[in-house]
Amino acid sequence: MRSNCLPFRADSAAATAEFVRPQRYALRASHSIARCSGLIAAVMLAGCMSAPPSIDAPTTRASTAAIDLPLADPSAGVDMSLPAQRPESLPSNSALARDFMELSFSLESGRAIPQFSRFEGPITVSLGAGAPASAPRELARLVSRLRGEAGVPISVGASAQNHIQIDFVPRKQMSREVPNAACFVVPNVSGWDDYRAARRTARGDWTQVKQRVSATVFIPAEATPQEVRDCLHEETSQALGPLNDLYRLPNSVWNDDNFHTVLTRYDMIQLRATYAAELHSGMSAPEVQAKLPAVFARLNPAGGAVRGLRDDPTPRAYVSAVNRAIGPGNTGARRAAAMSAINLAAAQGWNDTRAAFGWFALGRLSVQNDPETALNAFAKAGNIYRATPGAGIQSAHVDMQLAAFALSAGRAQDAIALVNRAMTPALSGENAALMATLYFIRAEAYDTLGNPAQAQQARVDSAQWARYGFGSDAAVRARAAEVAALARAGRG
Structure with missing residues (x-):
């Protein structure tokens, strides 16, 4: 989401x-x-x-x-x-495997996903009625990238199964149902009315999905061309693969800080792993984890061996603090939440994007009433980001x-x-x-x-x-x- x-x-x-x-x-x-x-x-x-x-x-x-x-x-x-430049570097295979497990077996809410799921076989994706003029071009470009960079067997079109629908819904309607989401994806529904009927039922619950057969992405009908593209990238990729967002990822759209707006090389290799021949829907977490060393050794030979998956969890207290800081409400309370996120990051000993994002949020919230604090916060965020x-x-x-x-x-x-x-x-x-x-x-x-x-x-x-x-x-x-x-x- x-x-x-x-x-x-x-x-x-x-x-x-x-x-x-x-x-x-x-x-x-x-x-x-x-x-x-x-x-x-x-x-x-x-x-x-x-x-x-x-x-x-x-x-x-x-x-x-x-x-x-x-x-x-x-x-x-x-x-x-861009002019030809050195490709974006990838983390070690140990880090890729650790991230894969957390991205694939947890939801953003923290709920566990009991089994691995993906589409099995060729996949189609199509735009619903009322799509903005920019959407067909953006979808075609995305599909081309998914096929070429991630090896996903996806094409533009419609099919009875293994289909992703992109629907455009008035923003007011979306906000009434999911007020904090710019766009989102739901399994096993076809259209807005069907989503509303399936909401809070097992049919629309990602934790109950054993194999993906259909999903619908919902995007505001009034979205700008850039917002349409951003939502297509993140939500279509999550319809296909990882369902979680992790604040620690510096180079991925699957991060609720929303800095990255298009799929990165990191995202593409995780999607390529999702559709690796060694994996299939219904596998348990231990079964998937046992296959990942061979998967990433093949996909990223320079990444080294997977030598145990070192946990780097983000406590829910940090996630809650950041969500309060960047959400609606009283500015003073939001600044306090940003400081809480900063302090939690310091207590964890982090010097990564989680630490930086707390400072960035504090900077944005301090501009009007405390510009000195804002400048200091942006400087600290920038120092961390530039070193990451x-x-x-x-x-x-x-x-x-x-x-x-x-x-x-x-x-x-x-x-x-x-x-x-x-x-x-x-x-x-x-x-x-x-x-x-x-x-x-x-x-x-x-x-x-x-x-x-x-x-x-x-x-x-x-x-x-x-x-x-x-x-x-x-x-x-x-x-x-x-x-x-x-x-x-x-x-x-």
Whole structure:
């Protein structure tokens, strides 16, 4: 299930020599930041991104260049191709096997799944009525990746069994039934009415599934093109394979921090293992575990032998604290929950994405009322993410937050350096909304430095990302206006 509260999904040059380390920057910028923290809050995006966030709208409009930028057609998709680069590294086979067991034999709620399940034989997937214009292209691309990278025998079409249906339902209807889910997948149902009838019965209970024969993915009908794609990736992959989400995974869509928005190399090898010839539906956990050393030795020869599965559980207390922190409710209570998550991570001795995400949540929740704490929290989160293999997209989100602070404090060159550092992981993570916002920040920073030609180029560059990420001209222009307001605060 994809959570309804998401991190912001918004040139590859290296950071320049003028880049200021976050720890020092937090001390140097706090006074100028304090007077405009309300404006910073608008672009720091502490709210949910399933719809345009609630913001304090600036009283003046964005620059004419921002408003008149050529908005791309979101149904056409965007070119997120990267120059040839080294493939994403994989964990050891011991770690892959440990993760496989926890992903496959537990639900997000903590309930145990008593047996392994998957589809047996060829699988079809199809879009229901009312699918957005971008959905067919996204589904075709996803299916191609699943076949080529994960070896899953899946194709677009319809069949009597082994079928995944993608249905689009009004957001209000979905929110009434599952208020915290942006999108989700249910076994053994066909359509929204059937889901409602099967809810809280054994038919719709993943723990009762011994072999998968059908599933339906539910996505909001009003979803932006990027949200459609993100939901297709996570929910279709969970219809096929792992049903759990783990906060410790730095390089996977199966993590409720929602930083990764498309299936990664890590995800594909776990799906390839799910459909390995050595496994079949109905196997017990010990039976699957006994087969995994041979499975991963074949799929990932460089990963070494599986030498026992070292447990690394995430206590439910941490999960509950994080869910409170990123969920709805009183900001003070949510900040307290974020601190609880931070303290629990420290008590466990973690220095991984779980520790970083607590700091990231605290930063987002502190922007309006305590910008010094926000800067410190983002700096700590960034330090951990940058030291964690596979956490490039998380680092990019932190750098976007810090770049917004820098812009609002009149430190345009620092903002550009942070944007430059974030660009490559944002592009690699195929995050169009993040890319668009980085370009907006870059444009306003160049305007501040008196470089109108480079500012205009950044605005033009933002166009192919903006509509895909935000979904409408109004949302794009609102985001551009928010960033422009930050820049005006910095110039004042």
